[in-house]
Amino acid sequence: MKIQMKWELEDPYNLIVFMFGFIMLGITFFSGLTRNDVVFMVSGPDEIIVSESAKTLGLTLPRLGTEEYTIFALTGALLVSLMMRYDRDTRVAKSVYSLPVRNYSVVLSKALSAMVLLFLASLLPAFLAFVYIHGDIPDLIGRALFGEGFLAGYLIYWAMMVLYVVSVSALVAMLSPNTFASLLGSITLLYAPLVLKLRSLPPAVINEAFFKAYTTQFYPADRVVTFLDGSFYTGLLLPVVMLGVALILSEWRDVS
Amino acid sequence: MRWNALLFAFLVAGLLIPPEYSSGEAMGEPGYLFVEAPSGLVADIVGVGSYATPVGLALPPGNYTVRITGNVTVIVQVSVVAETSTIVRVDPNAVRDAVSGDGIVSIKAIFNESANYSQEKLHPPFDPFAVPSGGCGGASVYINISKPYPMDVEILGRNRVYITLNGTFMHIGDDSDGNPCMFYVGIFPGGGSRLESIRNVTYTVPWARLEINSTPDDLTIYLNGGHNRYIFYTPMDFYVPAIPHDVYNVTAVGYYGTIRIPVIHRLDTHTVGIADGHYLVESVVKVAPNETYHVNVNMEKIKSALTVERKAVETVPLEVRSEPSNASVVVTDGVLRAFANTPATFLLPRGNYTIIAFKNNLSAQKSVVLGGEGAKVFLRLIPANATLSLAVQPENATVLLNGEEVEVGNLTLSPGRYNLTVKAPGYITKSLEVILAPNEFKSIEVSLERKSVVEDKGIAISPSQSKTDDIKLEETPGNEQKGVFNDTQTFTTSPTENIPNSPSPKEDSRPFVIKISLLMVTIGAIYIALRTRR
Amino acid sequence: MRLLKAILLSTILITILVFPIEKNALTQPISGVVLVGRGMIVPSSGVALLSSNAEDGTEYTVRVFDPEIGEAILERNATGSFRGRVMLKHSGPYYFSIRTMTPVTMAVRIINRYPSVTVLNIRYGLGGVSALLLAAILLMEGRKK
Known part of the structure; x- marks a missing residue:
C-alpha cells in the first residue's frame, strides 16, 4: 500500500494536475486576500481589540468561496478520475490489480494519495498567499493560529473539504464506465450544491460551521468541537460512507 | 450603416430627454375620493376639511391624507387620480379586533400608497443571535431609536434581546458565574452605543417583556420607530425598559470613578409597529416592571379592514350660474360633495344632485338630475335661514x-x-x-371619545427606500446626561484566560460523542464488509 | 522527489505571478467611515488619510491602534474639524476610533498602498530558496545520469 501510494504521488499526470490546482488556488487565494477589506467593530480596552483583531485575521485565512471551490473541485475530480479510472481505461490496471493485494486496498491507497495531493495543493498555497500578504505581522498571525485556535480548525477544514471531494469523486469513478464519464459525473455532483444553492451540503455547510464556530465560541477547544459538530453529518459521516461504498464497489466490480 | 447610426442616435436622444410629468393637463378634471367608514366617524382630509363618514369629494388630482381619529387611529395616504374614484374603505372596529394583546393603550393603522414599510430582511452570513456565552456583554446590532430617548439593542441570545436606554444603569444578563452584568449605557443615535461595566448601582432600570407576534410571520417590526434589518421580524421577544416614574440622583461606580445620573425619565410606554408593504400598524403598549406583554397583529384582517380601491368613472358637465355671481356652490348627492364658486362647471358622475349656493345671507337650492350630456343650472339667490x-x-x-x-x-x-x-x-x-x-x-x-392615557410621542417611521444605508447620521444625541460620560469605553467581554470553566456546557458535548461513535461504527462496518468479502 | 519538485516549481510560479496581481489590486484606495470605532484589515502597508468634521467646539480624540505592536500609532485631541495622516507600516488589522461625547464621523482613506519591505523579503526569500533548491535537485539528478 505504501509503495502504491508512493507510486501514485510520483506519477507525472497526477503531479501536473497537482501543480494546476496549486498555482490556480494560490493565485485565487492571493487575489482574494488583496481585495480583502474586512472591517470589524469591538469596544473595550486594547487587549480586547488585539484579540478581536487576531480573530478577524484568522477568519480571513483563505477558504473556499465559489471561485476557489470550482478550482478545488475540478482538481480533486481530475486527480481521482485519473488515478482510479484512467489506468483501468488504459489497461495498465490489469497489472496493478493482479498484484497479490486486495482490490479495495489498491483503491484506498489511490484515494489516500489523492487526498494527500489535494490537501497539499490547497493548504500550501493558502498559507503561501497568506504569508505573501500578511507576512509582516508575525505576532498577530501566531496569536490567531495558536492563541485563537485557528490552526487546528483550519487544518480540519481542509481535511474535511478534501475528504468530501475525494470521496464523491471516488464513488463516481467506481460507478462510471470510463475516465471521461467519471470526470464529468464527479464535477457535476460536486458542483450541484453550489448551483442549487443547497446550504445543507458541502461546501456551504463546512464553511458555515467553521465561521459559526469561530465567531460564536471563545475557547479554541470549543471552537474545534463546535466546528466538527456543525459539519459532522455532511462533512464527515457522508464522505466516509461514500468512500466506504466506493471501496466495497471496487471489490464487486471487475477490473477493466 | 449610416442610417443605423442615425436611428441609434435618435433612440439614445429619446432616452436622454427627461420624461415630462403631466400635472397641469388634468387640472380641470377632478378625481373623486370616497371614504367609506361606519357612520358616526369623522374623516379628516388634511388640507381639505373634516367630514362625517361616509363621504365623497371631488378633488384636484394629487396626494391626500385621510385621518380617522379615535382610540383606533387610521391614517390613509392615497393619491387621487383624475376621472377615477378612489374608494377608501375603513372599519376601525375590525382594525381594533385585528390587534390583540395586553397593555395596548392605543392603535394606529397606517396605509400609505407611496411607501413601503417592509424592510428587506438581511440574511447575514452569521447568526445575529449566536453570541459568545460566558462573560458579560453580548452582540450589539445597530438600531436607530432616537425618540423618546435614544435606545439600542443588545443581544444575549434568541430570546434574550434587550433594548438598552441611553444614560441609564442596566442589568443585562448574568455572567457564567451567575453574577449580574451591570452596565452604564451610552447611546449615540446613528453612532452606536457603549456599555461600561459598573458596580454598586443604586438603581437599575426594570425590565418588561414584550412578545410580538403577527399573522403571517416574518413581518417587519419597528420598536419605537427603530428597526434592525437582521433581527426585527415577527415573531420576536424583547426585554424593554419599564420605568414607571422619574428617578433622581442615581449613582454607580464605574471604571473611572463614580457616575451620577441626575434623572432617569419615566418610560412606561413603547410603540410597537408591525409593517407589511403599504401597511403599518402601531400599537402603544404601556409596560410595568417585570410583566410580560403580548402584541399580536393579524395583518390579514388589517388588510381587509382597510382597503383602497380605484374605479374609473364617467363624468358629465354640470354648469352652474347664479345671480348674483361669485357665490359658493356645493353640489352633493348625500355622499359626494364638490365645491366651487359660480360661475362654475362641475364634472360629475351621472346621478341626482342637490345644488346649494350661498353668498352672505343669500342662498338658493335646487335639485337636478344629471344625465345624458350634462345639465345647466341657474340659481337666483334669495335671503333664507x-x-x-x-x-x-x-x-x-x-x-x-x-x-x-x-x-x-x-x-x-x-x-x-x-x-x-x-x-x-x-x-x-x-x-x-x-x-x-x-x-x-x-x-x-x-x-366624543375619551383620550387614551398616552399622548402621541411623535415617533415617525420612515418607509424604506430602495437601498437605505443601515447607518444614518442623526444630529441630535438627545442626551441629557452628556456631562457624565467618561471618555473611555469599557466592555467586559471577559478575556479568554480569566474564566476557568468552558462555557459550553457538558450536555453540549454528549451528542458530539455520539456522533463520533457513529463515525467509528460506520468505519468499522465498512472495514468488516471489506474483510468478510471474497 | 517529483512531488517536491512540483511543489517548488509551483511556489516559484506563484511568487512570480503575485506581483502583477497585486499591482492591479493595490491601485484602488480603501475608504471607510468611522463612527465610534472600526477595525480594518488592510492587505498592504500604506498611508491612511483621516478627516473628520464636527461642529465648532466639539472636542474629541482620534485614535489609531496597531494591534501588532499593541500601541496607538496616532492619538490626537481635536476640536472642530481634523485632518491627519498616519503611516500604516504593515498589512493587517488597524483599529480606528473616536472618543467623543457627541457623534463625530471620520472618513478614512488609505492610499499609497504597496507591500511592506518585510513582505517583499519573504516573497523574494521563499521564491529564491525554492528556485535554488529546485536547481540543486535538478543538478544532482543530472549528475546521477
Whole structure:
C-alpha cells in the first residue's frame, strides 16, 4: 500500500494536475486576500481589540468561496478520475490489480494519495498567499493560529473539504464506465450544491460551521468541537460512507 | 450603416430627454375620493376639511391624507387620480379586533400608497443571535431609536434581546458565574452605543417583556420607530425598559470613578409597529416592571379592514350660474360633495344632485338630475335661514362654529358651509364640516371619545427606500446626561484566560460523542464488509 | 522527489505571478467611515488619510491602534474639524476610533498602498530558496545520469 501510494504521488499526470490546482488556488487565494477589506467593530480596552483583531485575521485565512471551490473541485475530480479510472481505461490496471493485494486496498491507497495531493495543493498555497500578504505581522498571525485556535480548525477544514471531494469523486469513478464519464459525473455532483444553492451540503455547510464556530465560541477547544459538530453529518459521516461504498464497489466490480 | 447610426442616435436622444410629468393637463378634471367608514366617524382630509363618514369629494388630482381619529387611529395616504374614484374603505372596529394583546393603550393603522414599510430582511452570513456565552456583554446590532430617548439593542441570545436606554444603569444578563452584568449605557443615535461595566448601582432600570407576534410571520417590526434589518421580524421577544416614574440622583461606580445620573425619565410606554408593504400598524403598549406583554397583529384582517380601491368613472358637465355671481356652490348627492364658486362647471358622475349656493345671507337650492350630456343650472339667490340643532356628549364640551364658540341647542344660521369643532378636556377633539341648505332643519349629534392615557410621542417611521444605508447620521444625541460620560469605553467581554470553566456546557458535548461513535461504527462496518468479502 | 519538485516549481510560479496581481489590486484606495470605532484589515502597508468634521467646539480624540505592536500609532485631541495622516507600516488589522461625547464621523482613506519591505523579503526569500533548491535537485539528478 505504501509503495502504491508512493507510486501514485510520483506519477507525472497526477503531479501536473497537482501543480494546476496549486498555482490556480494560490493565485485565487492571493487575489482574494488583496481585495480583502474586512472591517470589524469591538469596544473595550486594547487587549480586547488585539484579540478581536487576531480573530478577524484568522477568519480571513483563505477558504473556499465559489471561485476557489470550482478550482478545488475540478482538481480533486481530475486527480481521482485519473488515478482510479484512467489506468483501468488504459489497461495498465490489469497489472496493478493482479498484484497479490486486495482490490479495495489498491483503491484506498489511490484515494489516500489523492487526498494527500489535494490537501497539499490547497493548504500550501493558502498559507503561501497568506504569508505573501500578511507576512509582516508575525505576532498577530501566531496569536490567531495558536492563541485563537485557528490552526487546528483550519487544518480540519481542509481535511474535511478534501475528504468530501475525494470521496464523491471516488464513488463516481467506481460507478462510471470510463475516465471521461467519471470526470464529468464527479464535477457535476460536486458542483450541484453550489448551483442549487443547497446550504445543507458541502461546501456551504463546512464553511458555515467553521465561521459559526469561530465567531460564536471563545475557547479554541470549543471552537474545534463546535466546528466538527456543525459539519459532522455532511462533512464527515457522508464522505466516509461514500468512500466506504466506493471501496466495497471496487471489490464487486471487475477490473477493466 | 449610416442610417443605423442615425436611428441609434435618435433612440439614445429619446432616452436622454427627461420624461415630462403631466400635472397641469388634468387640472380641470377632478378625481373623486370616497371614504367609506361606519357612520358616526369623522374623516379628516388634511388640507381639505373634516367630514362625517361616509363621504365623497371631488378633488384636484394629487396626494391626500385621510385621518380617522379615535382610540383606533387610521391614517390613509392615497393619491387621487383624475376621472377615477378612489374608494377608501375603513372599519376601525375590525382594525381594533385585528390587534390583540395586553397593555395596548392605543392603535394606529397606517396605509400609505407611496411607501413601503417592509424592510428587506438581511440574511447575514452569521447568526445575529449566536453570541459568545460566558462573560458579560453580548452582540450589539445597530438600531436607530432616537425618540423618546435614544435606545439600542443588545443581544444575549434568541430570546434574550434587550433594548438598552441611553444614560441609564442596566442589568443585562448574568455572567457564567451567575453574577449580574451591570452596565452604564451610552447611546449615540446613528453612532452606536457603549456599555461600561459598573458596580454598586443604586438603581437599575426594570425590565418588561414584550412578545410580538403577527399573522403571517416574518413581518417587519419597528420598536419605537427603530428597526434592525437582521433581527426585527415577527415573531420576536424583547426585554424593554419599564420605568414607571422619574428617578433622581442615581449613582454607580464605574471604571473611572463614580457616575451620577441626575434623572432617569419615566418610560412606561413603547410603540410597537408591525409593517407589511403599504401597511403599518402601531400599537402603544404601556409596560410595568417585570410583566410580560403580548402584541399580536393579524395583518390579514388589517388588510381587509382597510382597503383602497380605484374605479374609473364617467363624468358629465354640470354648469352652474347664479345671480348674483361669485357665490359658493356645493353640489352633493348625500355622499359626494364638490365645491366651487359660480360661475362654475362641475364634472360629475351621472346621478341626482342637490345644488346649494350661498353668498352672505343669500342662498338658493335646487335639485337636478344629471344625465345624458350634462345639465345647466341657474340659481337666483334669495335671503333664507337654516336651523342647526346640536347635541354633544359630554355635555360640558365646547362647540366652535367656524372658530367661534356657540351654545349648544338650536341655532339659526344663514345657509352655507360650516366647520364644527367639538372639544372637551380628556376627550379627542372632533371637527367636521356641515352644509346647511336654505330652510333646512338639521340636527347633529356629536359624541366624543375619551383620550387614551398616552399622548402621541411623535415617533415617525420612515418607509424604506430602495437601498437605505443601515447607518444614518442623526444630529441630535438627545442626551441629557452628556456631562457624565467618561471618555473611555469599557466592555467586559471577559478575556479568554480569566474564566476557568468552558462555557459550553457538558450536555453540549454528549451528542458530539455520539456522533463520533457513529463515525467509528460506520468505519468499522465498512472495514468488516471489506474483510468478510471474497 | 517529483512531488517536491512540483511543489517548488509551483511556489516559484506563484511568487512570480503575485506581483502583477497585486499591482492591479493595490491601485484602488480603501475608504471607510468611522463612527465610534472600526477595525480594518488592510492587505498592504500604506498611508491612511483621516478627516473628520464636527461642529465648532466639539472636542474629541482620534485614535489609531496597531494591534501588532499593541500601541496607538496616532492619538490626537481635536476640536472642530481634523485632518491627519498616519503611516500604516504593515498589512493587517488597524483599529480606528473616536472618543467623543457627541457623534463625530471620520472618513478614512488609505492610499499609497504597496507591500511592506518585510513582505517583499519573504516573497523574494521563499521564491529564491525554492528556485535554488529546485536547481540543486535538478543538478544532482543530472549528475546521477
